[in-house]
Each structure stands twice: as structure tokens, then as C-alpha cells.
Amino acid sequence: MKRKPVFVALFAASLILLFATRPTECFAQIDIHIHTATNTMESHIHGLTGEAFGDGQGRPDVGAQLYRRYCIGCHGPNGDGSGENAMWFDPTMGFAKPRDFTLAVFKCRSTPTGTLPTEEDLFDSVTRGFVNTNMPSWRPLTEQERTNLIAMVKAFSPRWQAEKPGAPITIPPETAPTVESILHGRELFDKIQCWKCHGPEGRGDGPSALTLTDTKGNPIRPYDFTTGERFKCGASNQDLYRIFMTGLDGTPMPSFSDNIKPEEAWDLVHFLRTLQVTLKTPELATFQTWLKGHPNTLKPIGQEVP
Amino acid sequence: MQARYVLLPVLFALMVAVASVGPAPAGTIEGKVTYTGTPPKMKPIDMSKEPTCAKEHNPPLLGENVVTGPGNALQYVVVYISAGEQSAQPPSEPVRYDQKGCMYVPHILAMHTNQPLQIYTDDPFTHNIHPMPKRNPEWNKSQPPGAAPIDTKWANPEFIEVKCNIHPWMHGYFAVLNTSHYAVTDNEGNYSLKGLPPGKYTVTAWQEQYSTQSQEVTVGPTGAASVNFVFKVTPYLY
Numbered sequence: 216m217k218r219k220p221v222f223v224a225l226f227a228a229s230l231i232l233l234f235a236t237r238p239t240e241c242f243a244q245i246d247i248h249i250h251t252a253t254n255t256m257e258s259h260i261h262g263l264t265g266e267a268f269g270d271g272q273g274r275p276d277v278g279a280q281l282y283r284r285y286c287i288g289c290h291g292p293n294g295d296g297s298g299e300n301a302m303w304f305d306p307t308m309g310f311a312k313p314r315d316f317t318l319a320v321f322k323c324r325s326t327p328t329g330t331l332p333t334e335e336d337l338f339d340s341v342t343r344g345f346v347n348t349n350m351p352s353w354r355p356l357t358e359q360e361r362t363n364l365i366a367m368v369k370a371f372s373p374r375w376q377a378e379k380p381g382a383p384i385t386i387p388p389e390t391a392p393t394v395e396s397i398l399h400g401r402e403l404f405d406k407i408q409c410w411k412c413h414g415p416e417g418r419g420d421g422p423s424a425l426t427l428t429d430t431k432g433n434p435i436r437p438y439d440f441t442t443g444e445r446f447k448c449g450a451s452n453q454d455l456y457r458i459f460m461t462g463l464d465g466t467p468m469p470s471f472s473d474n475i476k477p478e479e480a481w482d483l484v485h486f487l488r489t490l491q492v493t494l495k496t497p498e499l500a501t502f503q504t505w506l507k508g509h510p511n512t513l514k515p516i517g518q519e520v521p
Numbered sequence: 522m523q524a525r526y527v528l529l530p531v532l533f534a535l536m537v538a539v540a541s542v543g544p545a546p547a548g549t550i551e552g553k554v555t556y557t558g559t560p561p562k563m564k565p566i567d568m569s570k571e572p573t574c575a576k577e578h579n580p581p582l583l584g585e586n587v588v589t590g591p592g593n594a595l596q597y598v599v600v601y602i603s604a605g606e607q608s609a610q611p612p613s614e615p616v617r618y619d620q621k622g623c624m625y626v627p628h629i630l631a632m633h634t635n636q637p638l639q640i641y642t643d644d645p646f647t648h649n650i651h652p653m654p655k656r657n658p659e660w661n662k663s664q665p666p667g668a669a670p671i672d673t674k675w676a677n678p679e680f681i682e683v684k685c686n687i688h689p690w691m692h693g694y695f696a697v698l699n700t701s702h703y704a705v706t707d708n709e710g711n712y713s714l715k716g717l718p719p720g721k722y723t724v725t726a727w728q729e730q731y732s733t734q735s736q737e738v739t740v741g742p743t744g745a746a747s748v749n750f751v752f753k754v755t756p757y758l759y
Contacts, residue, residue: 320659329660378658407665408647411687422570426689430653462661467686469649469663473671 273334273366281360282367289313289349294371304349306433311348319372320430322463323448328470330381331374337365339449346445386456387477392485392498394505400486403479405516407471409459412437415516417490427467435466440490455484548717548740552748554600554710554726555593559756563587566690573645574623574688584690585628586758587730594710595752597629598728599680599696601703602714603735605722609701611635615672618683618695620648620664625683625693629729631703632695634678640664640671647687652695654681661686680727694729719744726750730758 282290291298294316304310314321323340324332341361344352353361369375390396404410412427414420417440429435438446448458460480462470475483488498506513565581568574575581588596615637619626623644632638642648642664651661656677664671675681675697685691696703704712714724719742725735731752738746 318655318659328662329658331658374658407663408687411647423687423689426570427686428689430651430659462663464659464661467649467651467661469651469661469686471663474663474665474668 273362273364273369275363275366275370277360278363278365278367278370281356281364285353285356286364286367290316293317294368300349306429306435309347309436311345311429311435312431312433313350315431316368316371318430318465319369319374320465322465324381324461324464325383325457326381326461327384327472328462328464331378333380333383334362334365336380337368338362341365343449345447347447384457384460384472385477386453386460387481389452389484390478390481392488392501394501396482396485397489397498397502397505398486399479400482400484401513401516403475403483404486405514407474410517412467413440417441417487421517429467430465437467440487441492443491443493452484452488455487456480459483547715548719548743549713549715549745550602550717550722550724550738550740550748551711551713551745552600552750554595554598554706554712554728554750554752556589556595556752556754557593558754560587560589560754561756561758568623568688568690571623571646571688577622578624582624585692587728587754588628588708590708590710592709594706594708595728595754596706596708596710598706598710598712598726598750598752599629599631599698599703600706600712600714600724600726600750601631601696601698602700602717603723603725605720606700606702607718609633609699612701613637615639617641618693620644620650620685620691623688623691625691627693627705629694629696629705631705632675632697633701634697634699635674635676636701638673638675638695640673642666642668642670648685648691649687651684651686652681653684654679657681657697680729696727724748726752728752730754 287298288300289298289304290296290313291301296313296315298313301313304312306312319331321332321336321340324330324336326332326336338361341353341364344350353364356364410421411423412419412421414424414437419437419439421437424437427435427437438444446454446458448454448463458468460470460472460475462468471480485498488494488496489502492499563583563586565583566578568578568581585597590596611633613636616630616632616639618630618638618640620640620642621644630638640650645666647663647665649661649663650671653659654675654677656679657675662671675695677697678699679697681695681697683693683695696705702714702717704714706712717740719740721737721739723735723737725733727733731754734750734752736748736750738748740746
């Protein structure tokens with residue numbers, strides 16, 4: 216009889232311990248969930264109320280949260296393009312590996328080759344996504360969210376502290392897509408040897424096409440104009456002009472700005488449009504009408520240099 | 522008779538004096554770079570994609586990743602002062618890199634950081650010059666026949682691989698160094714670093730396949746020092 220109160224006291228103590236420790240464990244778990252849920256709600260509320268459209272200044276801290284949610288799977292926790300999904304991107308099938316932000320080398324720029332792109336260039340890339348890659352369009356995010364993401368992208372390379380973005384190239388107003396312009400563009404295409412990679416008919420089957428690799432050593436394909444697909448860096452004539460004048464850094468596509476005069480560049484744009492046979496572009500119509508009246512006058516592209 | 526006996530020793534003494542005092546006593550580090558092991562067999566370069574070049578190089582040239590010479594000599598090794606030198610200013614005269622017959626001449630071009638670099642083309646077809654640096658901005662420019670030379674320079678020291686994507690066998694290096702005391706070994710593996718004031722230096726040798734090696738050496742007030750490097754080679758490329 217005398218021993219009983221000791222057992223009762225022990226039992227009570229163990230019960231107290233059990234209940235005293237449990238709630239803290241639960242609290243810790245719930246805390247994580249509440250935190251994430253609130254952030255998602257916030258981003259939706261910001262999007263709905265328009266509060267997020269604001270100063271236009273990217274916030275890397277907010278961008279980091281968005282990056283963890285949307286980008287980390289492919290671009291990786293260190294921004295070097297080694298996310299857990301990256302291994303499934305097969306460059307031999309034409310799917311480019313995720314961009315390595317630590318190098319700060321970007322394809323789509325309005326700035327000369329070797330320089331950093333502008334804020335707008337990166338914003339356009341995130342918004343547009345990249346055709347034929349696993350990078351989708353991020354238009355569903357608010358503008359402020361995309362701007363915050365760009366601030367995060369910039370945090371991965373010290374180049375953004377050490378250098379300023381290049382001065383965007385100037386694009387003169389487009390000239391008329393006349394037959395003369397198209398024919399001169401065709402001469403340029405032959406002379407500067409775009410066909411070495413893109414092929415004489417723009418099918419992406421030039422003699423060097425199969426050997427091309429990007430800077431990381433992964434195989435890469437030249438654009439096939441006959442598919443009529445959007446370009447990686449846009450779809451307009453201005454975008455096309457910009458692509459060959461700035462080059463796509465990190466890929467085999469060089470800059471031609473030292474070797475094509477601005478007025479000639481529009482001629483090349485007009486000729487390139489005639490290669491997009493599936494799009495039935497106005498340039499193609501003009502060219503075909505001229506060809507009907509002048510059979511067998513054009514020298515085939517890609518003949519041996521004398 | 523007697524005048525001749527006097528004159529000859531005097532002349533001899535004068536010659537010795539001139540020889541020892543005449544040239545400035547700048548130190549020189551010289552040496553030879555060799556290899557042990559079996560070097561890889563370089564394959565002949567297939568230039569059939571560019572018929573002009575294929576015709577020009579008959580029999581075909583061999584790859585230049587590992588080039589050996591007589592007596593186990595190793596060519597295209599960059600030897601340079603990596604430590605011990607007083608701060609050096611980049612020279613203002615440009616270094617020249619050529620594209621000739623679908624090859625880069627020289628295969629490895631060494632230069633000082635911020636030294637002007639001029640890239641010429643001699644070929645009747647378009648090249649693109651695509652240096653692939655890690656510590657400098659990467660760029661990629663086309664150079665059609667007759668185009669003006671590309672003027673550029675590199676701010677950070679680095680070994681930069683250079684490639685022409687149109688002719689994928691074209692492959693070379695820019696050795697961008699923080700010193701103007703550098704040399705690239707010749708076919709006999711010899712190099713010499715001239716005009717070094719007396720002092721203690723670290724000499725480093727870099728080969729594109731076999732990384733770097735360093736040795737410390739002291740150059741005396743009148744001295745010439747000798748530093749040899751031996752690279753262990755593998756029969757495969759990586």
C-alpha cells in the first residue's frame with residue numbers, strides 16, 4: 216500500500232512529459248506548411264491586386280523564393296544548370312541543357328557579342344521561353360515576379376557586379392522587301408557562308424551542321440528555316456536582324472556585325488524569310504514571282520570558291 | 522719582334538674584358554621540356570568539308586594536342602614566370618594570331634593580360650573565331666575572306682581554348698598571362714626566358730592535355746638558370 220503513491224506520481228510525470236513535448240513537434244511541422252501557403256497566397260494576391268506591378272526593381276530575396284519554386288529543378292541550386300531534371304535533357308535530340316547562370320553568357324541579347332545582356336533582354340527571354348527546349352514561357356508570372364527572378368539570375372555571377380551590360384545595337388528602319396533586296400541578301404548568304412551550317416536551302420543541313428557543339432561541348436543544331444518555327448530569340452524581322460548581328464553567345468552562331476553593313480543586313484533578313492517556305496512569307500511570294508520570270512539565272516548557293 | 526709579343530697579350534686581355542663587360546648581365550632561364558611514357562598518336566585531320574584546305578595539306582596534317590620532337594621533346598608547352606616578378610606592364614605592341622589553310626598559326630599564342638591581340642584571316646572562306654574563356658567574357662565573331670583583323674585583348678589571366686565552329690578541327694589556345702616573360706617550346710622542347718633581373722622565381726609549364734607544373738629557381742646577378750620539365754604523358758587524349 217505504501218508503494219502506490221510513488222507509482223502514481225511516476226505515471227503522472229510520464230503523462231505530463233508526453234503531452235508537454237508533443238505539441239512543440241506538431242507546431243514545428245505546421246509552421247513550415249503555414250509559411251509556404253502564406254507565400255503562395257501572397258503572390259496570388261499581389262498578382263490579383265496589381266500591387267506587384269510596381270517599381271520595376273528586381274528583388275533578389277523574393278526572386279530566390281520564386282527561383283526555388285519554379286527554376287531550381289532545371290537550373291539547379293547553384294544556378295549552374297545542373298538541376299535534378301537536367302540529366303534528362305538530351306542535346307542529341309535537339310533539347311538544349313539548362314543555362315549556366317554562373318558564366319553570365321546568354322544567347323538572346325540586343326548587345327554586342329561578349330557583353331552582358333540588358334535587363335529587357337533577360338525579361339524577354341524569361342517571358343518568351345525558348346522554342347524546342349524545356350524552357351517554357353513564364354508569362355503566367357507577374358511582371359514583378361519575372362523581374363525579381365532576373366535579379367536572382369544576376370546574383371549567380373560576379374560579372375554583373377564587375378561589368379555593365381553592353382550598349383544595344385542600333386537597328387535602322389526596315390527597308391522595302393524588294394526583289395533587289397532579296398537577291399542581294401541571297402548573295403550575302405552565299406558569300407559570308409551562312410550555308411556552311413544552315414545549308415544551301417536553309418534546312419540546317421550544311422556541311423558543318425553535324426559537328427556543331429555549344430561552349431559546354433554539347434551537340435547543337437543550326438536553325439532549320441524550312442520548319443517555319445519561331446526563332447529562339449523572337450519571331451519578328453527585327454529579332455532576326457538582331458540574331459545575326461549580335462550572335463548567340465555560348466553557341467556556334469557568331470556575330471556578323473563587323474562584316475555586314477546595317478543596310479545590307481535588312482537584305483539578308485528579307486532573303487532568310489524566303490527560306491521559310493512553310494510560312495508563305497510575303498518575301499517568298501515576291502521571290503517566287505521573280506523566279507518564274509527568270510528561270511535558270513541564279514547560281515546555286517554553296518558552290519566551290521574559285 | 523718584341524712589339525708583337527707585347528701586342529698579342531694586350532689584345533687578348535682587351536677581348537676578354539669586352540666579352541665580360543659588354544652585354545648587359547640580364548638573367549636568363551633556359552631549359553627543355555620532355556615527356557615520359559607513351560604519347561598519344563595524333564590522327565590526320567580530315568579537312569574534306571573544306572576542299573581548298575584538304576587540297577593544300579596533302580598528306581593531311583596531324584592534330585596538335587600533343588606534339589613531340591626528337592629526344593622525347595614536347596612542343597607547344599607554355600613556360601612562364603608565375604611568381605617572383607615585379608609588377609609588369611602589358612606591352613603595347615600587338616601579338617598576332619593567324620588563320621591559314623584551316624589551321625591556327627601559331628597553335629598556342631601567349632600574351633600578356635591587356636596586351637593588344639590581332640586576329641587575321643588569310644583564307645578564301647568564312648571562319649568564326651570562338652574563344653571559350655571561363656574568367657573573361659566569351660564572344661564569337663565571324664570573319665569572312667578579306668575582313669579586317671579583329672582587335673581585342675583579355676583582361677584576366679587564363680588559358681582560353683579557341684575554336685572555329687565551321688571547321689571543328691581548328692583548335693588552339695590563347696595563353697593569357699600576368700607576365701611578359703613567357704615562351705612556347707619549339708619542336709626540340711627548348712625554351713628561354715630572357716631579360717630577368719636577379720631574384721627568386723617560380724617557373725610554370727602548361728601543356729593543354731597535361732595541366733601545369735611549377736619549379737622554383739634563383740637567378741644570380743650574372744646568371745643563367747636552367748629549369749627542365751618532364752611531363753608524364755598518357756597514350757590517350759582527354
